[in-house]
Amino acid sequence: xxxxxxxxxxxxxxxxxxxxxxxxxxxxxxxxxxxxxxxxxxxxxxxxxxxxxxxxxxxxxxxxxxxxxxxxxxxxxxxxxxxxxxxxxxxxxxxxxxxxxxxxxxxxxxxxxxxxxxxxxxxxxxxxxxxxxxxxxxxxxxxxxxxxxxxxxxxxxxxxxxxxxxxxxxxxxxxxxxxxxxxxxxxxxxxxxxxxxxxxxxxxxxxxxxxxxxxxxxxxxxxxxxxxxxxxxxxxxxxxxxxxxxxxxxxxxxxxxxxxxxxxxxxxxxxxxxxxxxxxxxxxxxxxxxxxxxxxxxxxxxxxxxxxxxxxxxxxxxxxxxxxxxxxxxxxxxxxxxxxxxxxxxxxxxxxxxxxxxxxxxxxxxxxxxxxxxxxxxxxxxxxxxxxxxxxxxxxxxxxxxxxxxxxxxxxxxxxxxxxxxxxxxxxxxxxxxxxxxxxxxxxxxxxxxxxxxxxxxxxxxxxxxxxxxxxxxxxxxxxxxxxxxxxxxxxxxxxxxxxxxxxxxxxxxxxxxxxxxxxxxxxxxxxxxxxxxxxxxxxxxxxxxxxxxxxxxxxxxxxxxxxxxxxxxxxxxxxxxxxxxxxxxxxxxxxxxxxxxxxxxxxxxxxxxxxxxxx
Amino acid sequence: xxxxxxxxxxxxxxxxxxxxxxxxxxxxxxxxxxxxxxxxxxxxxxxxxxxxxxxxxxxxxxxxxxxxxxxxxxxxxxxxxxxxxxxxxxxxxxxxxxxxxxxxxxxxxxxxxxxxxxxxxxxxxxxxxxxxxxxxxxxxxxxxxxxxxxxxxxxxxxxxxxxxxxxxxxxxxxxxxxxxxxxxxxxxxxxxxxxxxxxxxxxxxxxxxxxxxxxxxxxxxxxxxxxxxxxxxxxxxxxxxxxxxxxxxxxxxxxxxxxxxxxxxxxx
Numbered sequence: 001x002x003x004x005x006x007x008x009x010x011x012x013x014x015x016x017x018x019x020x021x022x023x024x025x026x027x028x029x030x031x032x033x034x035x036x037x038x039x040x041x042x043x044x045x046x047x048x049x050x051x052x053x054x055x056x057x058x059x060x061x062x063x064x065x066x067x068x069x070x071x072x073x074x075x076x077x078x079x080x081x082x083x084x085x086x087x088x089x090x091x092x093x094x095x096x097x098x099x100x101x102x103x104x105x106x107x108x109x110x111x112x113x114x115x116x117x118x119x120x121x122x123x124x125x126x127x128x129x130x131x132x133x134x135x136x137x138x139x140x141x142x143x144x145x146x147x148x149x150x151x152x153x154x155x156x157x158x159x160x161x162x163x164x165x166x167x168x169x170x171x172x173x174x175x176x177x178x179x180x181x182x183x184x185x186x187x188x189x190x191x192x193x194x195x196x197x198x199x200x201x202x203x204x205x206x207x208x209x210x211x212x213x214x215x216x217x218x219x220x221x222x223x224x225x226x227x228x229x230x231x232x233x234x235x236x237x238x239x240x241x242x243x244x245x246x247x248x249x250x251x252x253x254x255x256x257x258x259x260x261x262x263x264x265x266x267x268x269x270x271x272x273x274x275x276x277x278x279x280x281x282x283x284x285x286x287x288x289x290x291x292x293x294x295x296x297x298x299x300x301x302x303x304x305x306x307x308x309x310x311x312x313x314x315x316x317x318x319x320x321x322x323x324x325x326x327x328x329x330x331x332x333x334x335x336x337x338x339x340x341x342x343x344x345x346x347x348x349x350x351x352x353x354x355x356x357x358x359x360x361x362x363x364x365x366x367x368x369x370x371x372x373x374x375x376x377x378x379x380x381x382x383x384x385x386x387x388x389x390x391x392x393x394x395x396x397x398x399x400x401x402x403x404x405x406x407x408x409x410x411x412x413x414x415x416x417x418x419x420x421x422x423x424x425x426x427x428x429x430x431x432x433x434x435x436x437x438x439x440x441x442x443x444x445x446x447x448x449x450x451x452x453x454x455x456x457x458x459x460x461x462x463x464x465x466x467x468x469x470x471x472x473x474x475x476x477x478x479x480x481x482x483x484x485x486x487x488x489x490x491x492x493x494x495x496x497x498x499x500x501x502x503x504x505x506x507x508x509x510x511x512x513x514x515x516x517x518x519x520x521x522x523x524x525x526x527x528x529x530x531x532x533x534x535x536x537x538x539x540x541x542x543x544x545x546x547x548x549x550x551x552x553x554x555x556x557x558x559x560x561x562x563x564x565x566x567x568x569x570x571x572x573x574x575x576x577x578x579x580x581x582x583x584x585x586x587x588x589x590x591x592x593x594x595x596x597x598x599x600x601x602x603x604x605x606x607x608x609x610x611x612x613x614x615x616x
Numbered sequence: 617x618x619x620x621x622x623x624x625x626x627x628x629x630x631x632x633x634x635x636x637x638x639x640x641x642x643x644x645x646x647x648x649x650x651x652x653x654x655x656x657x658x659x660x661x662x663x664x665x666x667x668x669x670x671x672x673x674x675x676x677x678x679x680x681x682x683x684x685x686x687x688x689x690x691x692x693x694x695x696x697x698x699x700x701x702x703x704x705x706x707x708x709x710x711x712x713x714x715x716x717x718x719x720x721x722x723x724x725x726x727x728x729x730x731x732x733x734x735x736x737x738x739x740x741x742x743x744x745x746x747x748x749x750x751x752x753x754x755x756x757x758x759x760x761x762x763x764x765x766x767x768x769x770x771x772x773x774x775x776x777x778x779x780x781x782x783x784x785x786x787x788x789x790x791x792x793x794x795x796x797x798x799x800x801x802x803x804x805x806x807x808x809x810x811x812x813x814x815x816x817x818x819x820x821x822x823x824x825x826x827x828x829x830x831x832x833x834x835x836x837x838x839x840x841x842x843x844x845x846x847x848x849x850x851x852x853x854x855x856x857x858x859x860x861x862x863x864x865x866x867x868x869x870x871x872x873x874x875x876x877x878x879x880x881x882x883x884x
Contacts, residue, residue, distance in 0.1 A: 009822050055825070062631075062654045063695070090652045158652060165688045168695070171832040177695055179819055199818035212818040335635070527654070528633040534818070612633045614654045 006195075006213040010046040013390070014194055014219040015056035016181045016232050018063050020077075020156075020376045021362025022056055022225035023163040024383025027080050029054065030170040032391050042394040045220060051172065052394060055217065057179040057196065059226075059581070059606055061532075063164040064614030065177075067338035067582075068156035069256045069286050069298045071095060071148045071272050072374060076381035081166075089162045091155035091290045091615065095148050096270030100139040103278035103285075103322055109505040110280045111307055111472070115437060136275075136324040145372050145447035148272060153288045155258070155296070156376070157614035180535075180606035182214050184222070184235045184358075191357035193218040194232060197535060197606055203576075205536030221400040223386065224360040225379075228343035229583025231606045233351070233364040238599070240352055248349035249303070249459040250370075250429055253584040255312035255339040255560060256298030257320070258526065258615045259515065262331035267295060274373075279318040280307060281436040284373075287325060294335070296616075297325070300342065301558075303587060304432045304459070306467045309504075310558040310588065311497035312339060313519045317509045333514045336526030338616040339560035341583040344429060345459070346370035347422040353413065354405035361386050367418055371425035371447055378418050385412045424451030431455035433465075463590035463600070466554060469500060477503050490566050495557045519562050523578060526616075529561060531576040531609030538607025539564065539574045539585060546591040546601045547571040555602060558588040581610040620675035620782070620803060621735060622668040624703070625725050625744035625760055626661040628685045628693045630654070632749045636855050645853040646714030655689045657697050660745025664809040666817060667776070668743045669701035674778065679703040680735070682728045684710050684721060684841050694831050699824035700817040705834040706732055708841035715853050717845040722759035724841040729764060737764060737804050746772050746808035761806035768805040770798060774812055 013029075015022050033042050033051035044050045060066070078084050086092040104120050105112065112120070123137055131138045167173055183195040196214035201207055224233050228251075242248070261267060267289045275285040282305045287297040299319050301312045320329050343349060343363060350366035353359065361367070361382040368375035389408035390400070398404050413419055424446070431442025434457055442455030469486075470479045477485075477500070485499040502508065511517050523529040541547050548570035556564050556572055563578035564585060589600035630636055630653040637648040647653075657665065665681065672679045680703065683690060687709045694705070706728050729735070729742070742764070744757035761769050772789035779785075782802035787795040789810050 007822060009825065011825075055821075057821075061696070062692070064654055064692075090649065161654075161688075161692070165691060168691050168832070169836075171836065174825065174828050175695060176699060176819070176821070176824055179699075179821070196821065210815055210818060212820070215821045217821060526635060527631060530633070612631060612654070614652060 004207070004211060004213065006216060008216040008218055010218045011053040011055045012044050012046050012219060013052060013054045013221045013223060014217045015054070015223040015225055016194060017224070017226035017230055018056055018058035018160070018164065018175060018177070019066055019225055019227055019362055019379065021365075021367070021379035021383040022223065023160065023167065024076065024080065024380035025223060025225065025361060025387045026054070026056060026167045026173050026175070026383070027163060028384045028387035029390060030167055030172040033172045042391060054172070055174045056176065057181050057194075057217075058175070058177040059180040059608065060610050061178045061608070061612060062614065063175060063177050064157040064161040065611050066156045066160050067254075067256065067340045067611065067616040068376060069254065069288060069296050070156050070159070070376050071151055071153050071286075071288050072377045073148060073151040074377050076377050076384060080380070080384060086152055086154070089154060090158045091294060092158070093153050093270045093291050095151045095153055095272055097268065098142055098147060098149065098272045099274070100142045100146060101273055101275045101324060102137045102139065103275050103324055104135045104137070105278055106135045106323055107505060107507060109501070110278065112281055113435065113437070116281055134323040136322070143444065143447050146274060148374075153270065153272065153290060155290070155615055157616050161614055178608060180538075180608050181226070181232055182606055184232050185216060185218070186239075189356055191222050191355065194222060197608070200534045201536050203537045208534070210534060220357065221390065222358045224358060224364060225362045225383065226364055228363045229341050229586050229604060230364050231604065233360060236355070236358065236360075237351055240355065242349075242351055246348060246350055247459065248343060248345045249461045250344040250349070251303040251462070251587040252300040252342045252344050253312050253339055253558065253560060253582055254298055254300045254342050255316050256296055256337070256616060257316060257334055258336040259295050259297060259320075259329060260333045260335050261293040261295060261329065263293075264331070265293065265328040267328045276440070278322055279315045280305070282307070282432070283315060285319050295329070297329075302344070302432070303462045304429075304465060306465055306472060308466060308469045308472055308552065308554065308557065309497045309500050310554055311495065311501070312558075312560060313522070314498060314501060314509070317516060318506060320515075321507075321509075329515070334517065334522065334525050336613040336615040337522045338611050338613060339580060339582040339584070341587065342375075343368065344370050346429070347426045353410050354402055356402045357400055359386050359400075359405050359409055366422070369418075369421055369425050371428040371443065372421070381416065381418055382413065385409060385416060388412065426451065427454035427456050430457045430459065433457045433459055461592070462554070462588055463592055466552065466590055468552060469496070473500070473504070493565050495559070495562070495565075497557050523561060527612030527614070529578060529580055529609075529611055531579065531607065535576075535608045537574055537576050538605040539576070539579065540603040540605065541571055541574075542593060542601050542603050544571045546593070550591055552590050554588045554590055555585045558584045560584055576607060576609065579607070579610060581607065618675055619677045619739065620671070620778070621677040621680065621740040622672055623680045623682055623729055623732070623735070623740055623742050624661065624665050624668050625742065625757055626665060626681050626683045627658040627745065627748060627756075628655045628683060628689055629658045629749055631656045632659065638853055638855060641714060644714060645850050650714065651686070651689075655685075655693050657693055658745050659749045660747050660809060662697070662816070663812045663814070664743040664745055664807070665697070665701060665703070666814045667809060667812045669703070669817070670814060671741070671776065671778070677739075680706060680732055682706045682725055684708045684724055684728070684843070686711055687835055687838055690838070691835055694828075694835070698827040698831055699819040699821060702823050702827060705831045707834055707838040709838040710841040710843050715850060716843050717848045718756040719759055720843045720845050722756050722763060724843065725756070725760045726763035729760070737766070739803050741803050742766055742806045744806075744808055746810050757806060757808045766804045766806050768800050769808075770800075770805065771808040772810045773807045774810050776807060
C-alpha cells in the first residue's frame with residue numbers, strides 16, 4: 001500500500017487527549033475488561049474474542065507534558081486508588097497550611113479603581129495589625145469553598161506520568177502521545193471515529209517529503225477528553241451547537257513557573273497561598289510549595305479583564321517580585337514554565353455531554369468548578385463515571401447511542417456531587433463582568449449561600465469587553481504616546497504590552513539568567529519548546545482582511561510563547577516552534593466571524609509539539 | 617541476502633531537551649531528579665533503529681530491540697517509538713539512571729541477545745548508537761560485540777549497502793567530513809551508527825497497535841538486571857553540552873563578523 005493512501009483501523013473505543021479525565025476513564029475501565037482469571041468480561045466488536053480494544057491519542061509529545069497548578073482534594077482520585085501514597089509521585093505532598101492573601105500594589109502601577117485605591121489606603125493604615133505583612137493582608141479566615149485541606153499539592157506532569165504508568169501496566173489500554181487528532185468522522189448523525197493529522201506536510205498542510213495521510217480510527221465510541229481548547233470538541237460544538245442558553249464566554253489563561261527555591265527560603269512544603277489584588281486587581285495568583293524546596297507559582301489572566309495589557313509572562317515576573325514573596329524566592333532558579341487556557345463558564349457553558357457514538361469528559365465538558373477553582377479531581381470523576389456507564393452498556397451489549405449514553409453517563413453526572421456543586425457555582429463569576437469589587441462580593445455571596453444568592457449578569461466575549469489602549473489608559477498615557485509605542489513595538493516585531501507597562505510605571509525586570517529571563521529564554525527552560533517538522537501550522541488566520549483591519553491584535557499581546565508576532569502586511573506571523581498550545585489566541589481574537597458559537601478569526605487546530613517539561 | 621536479522625541495542629536517556637544536572641547520589645554520580653524527567657530513546661540508537669527497520673524490510677528478516685532500563689521509563693519510551701517501525705522488544709528491568717559502568721551494561725545486553733529465541737547470530741547484524749546523547753563512554757556496543765564473539769565492527773556508520781551474496785559495504789565517518797569505505801563479507805557484524813541518512817519515520821497507528829501486543833508482555837516479563845560494579849569508582853563525569861555564546865553587535869561588516877568567528881574557533 002502506498003504511503004499516500006489514507007488507511008483506517010478499527011477499535012472499540014478511541015479517546016482523544018490524555019489529561020486527568022481520560023486518566024480517570026482509562027484507570028476505571030482497564031480494571032474491568034477481564035475477570036481475575038484473565039477471561040474476557042467486556043467483549044470487543046472490533047476484534048471478536050478479545051476484550052474491548054481501547055486506544056488513546058494525546059497531542060503533546062509525551063503524556064507528562066500537561067500544565068496545571070494543582071492543589072486538589074483528590075477525593076475521586078483516592079477512590080480510584082485507595083492505596084494512593086503521595087510519596088510515590090514526585091513533587092506530591094499533603095496540604096498542610098493554607099493562606100488567602102490580598103496583595104497591595106507597591107509600585108502604584110496597576111490599574112486600580114478609585115474605590116480600590118481608597119480601600120488600599122485604609123488597609124495601609126492598619127500596618128500594625130498581625131495580618132498585615134510586606135504590602136499584603138493575610139485574611140484571617142478562608143471561606144470554606146476555597147479551602148483545600150486534606151488535599152494534595154502535586155505536579156500535573158508527574159501525576160500524569162504516574163497515572164499513565166499504572167494504566168499501561170494493566171496491559172489493557174494503548175496510549176500514544178505525539179498524535180494530534182484532526183477531525184471528527186461522522187456517518188449521518190453518528191460519530192464513527194476520528195482522523196489523525198496528516199504527517200509529512202508543509203506548513204500549509206500540503207503533501208511534502210514523507211507524506212502520510214492521517215489514519216482514520218473507526219470506533220463505536222469516541223471519548224472526548226481533549227480539554228477546553230480541543231479541536232474535536234469544538235467541531236462537535238460547531239455541528240450540534242451548544243445547548244439552549246449555554247455560552248462559553250468566560251476564559252482565563254493560567255501561566256505558571258516551577259522554581260527551585262533558595263536555601264534561605266522560609267516557605268514550608270505543603271503550604272498553599274491563594275492571592276488576589278496584584279499584579280492587577282483582576283489577576284488571581286497562587287503559590288504551592290512542593291517537597292524538596294520546589295514551588296509552583298502562577299497567575300490567571302481572565303477574559304473579563306478590560307485591560308488591553310494581556311501579558312501573562314511579564315505579569316507573572318512582577319508577581320514573584322511582590323514583597324510578600326520576593327525574599328523567599330530571590331536567588332531561586334526557574335526549572336520549568338508553562339501555560340494553558342481555562343474554560344471558566346462553568347455550568348452555563350456546559351456543552352452537549354453525549355451523542356450517538358461519542359461522550360465528553362473533563363474540562364471540555366465543563367467539569368471545572370468555577371467557584372472553588374478546582375478541576376483536576378472533578379475531571380477525573382467525569383472519566384470514572386463514563387467508564388462505569390460504558391461498562392454497563394458493554395456488559396448488556398447495548399450500543400453507544402445518544403439515548404443510552406444519556407440514560408447512563410449523563411444521568412450519573414446529573415446525580416453526582418460535581419453537578420450539585422457546579423449548579424451552586426453557576427453565577428459565581430458573573431459579578432466580575434461588573435467590576436472587581438462586585439466580582440468579589442458576588443463570589444463570596446455565591447460561595448457562602450451555596451448558590452442561593454448571586455450577583456447576576458450576562459457574560460460578554462473578549463471582543464465585547466476589551467478596550468483599546470487609548471480608551472483604557474485615558475488620563476494615564478496620551479493617544480500620541482500610545483501611537484509612538486505602537487510604532488516602536490511594530491518596528492521591533494514585538495507585542496505592545498512591555499512598552500505599555502514600562503510607560504505605566506511598572507519596574508523593569510532585571511534579568512539574572514536564573515530566575516528572571518526574557519520570554520524567549522524561558523521557552524528553553526525545563527525542556528525546550530519545539531515542534532516537529534512535517535506538520536501544518538495549527539494556528540490559522542481565517543480571513544486575512546480582518547487581521548489587516550484589526551488595530552488591536554490582542555492575539556499577539558496574549559500569546560503565551562510569543563509565537564504570534566506582528567506581520568509586515570498586518571496579518572500576524574505564526575511560528576509553531578514557539579507555540580505551547582495554550583489556546584489563548586482562540587478566545588483573544590477580537591474579530592468574530594460567526595456568532596453561533598462565538599467563532600472568531602483564528603482557527604486553533606490540533607498540532608504536534610509544544611512544551612517538553614514534565615514538571616509543570 | 618534473505619532473512620538477515622538485526623538486533624538493535626537501544627539505550628534510553630532523559631530527554632536531551634531537558635536541563636540535565638549532574639549530582640552526587642550516594643557514592644556515584646547521577647542526574648538530578650532523573651526519574652522525574654521524560655525519557656526518550658537515545659537519539660543515536662534511534663538512527664540505528666530506523667536504519668535497521670529499512671534493512672529488514674529489504675531482507676525479510678526480523679528486527680529486535682534490546683534495552684535495559686527502569687520498567688516505567690521503558691514503557692514510556694515505547695509509547696513514543698512503537699508507532700514508528702515494527703520490532704520485537706527484549707527488555708531487562710534495571711535502575712539504569714545516572715552513570716553506569718558500560719562493561720556491566722554490555723554484559724547484560726549480550727545476555728539478552730543470547731536469550732532471543734531462535735536467533736541465529738551468524739545471520740544477524742548488531743546495531744546500536746555510536747555515541748550517546750546524554751551519557752555513555754561510546755564503548756558499550758563494541759563490548760557487546762566482543763562478548764558475543766562478533767569481531768567485524770564498524771563505528772560512526774552513516775550507510776550500509778547490502779549485496780545479493782550477503783556481503784555489504786559500509787560508510788564510516790572519519791575526520792574532515794569524509795567517509796571511510798569498507799567492505800565486509802557478511803554477518804555477523806557490529807555497526808555503531810552515527811546519524812545515517814533516514815528521517816524519523818512518521819507515527820503509524822497500525823504499527824503501534826501490532827507492536828504493543830508484544831511489547832507489554834515483554835515489559836511485564838522483563839527480569840531484573842544487576843548493573844552494579846563495586847570495583848568501579850568515578851573520578852569525574854561530564855554531560856555533552858551545547859554552549860551558546862551570544863553577543864549583540866551593531867554596524868560591523870560581514871567580514872569582521874567572519875574574522876571574529878574564525879578567531880573564536882582557532883582559540884578553542
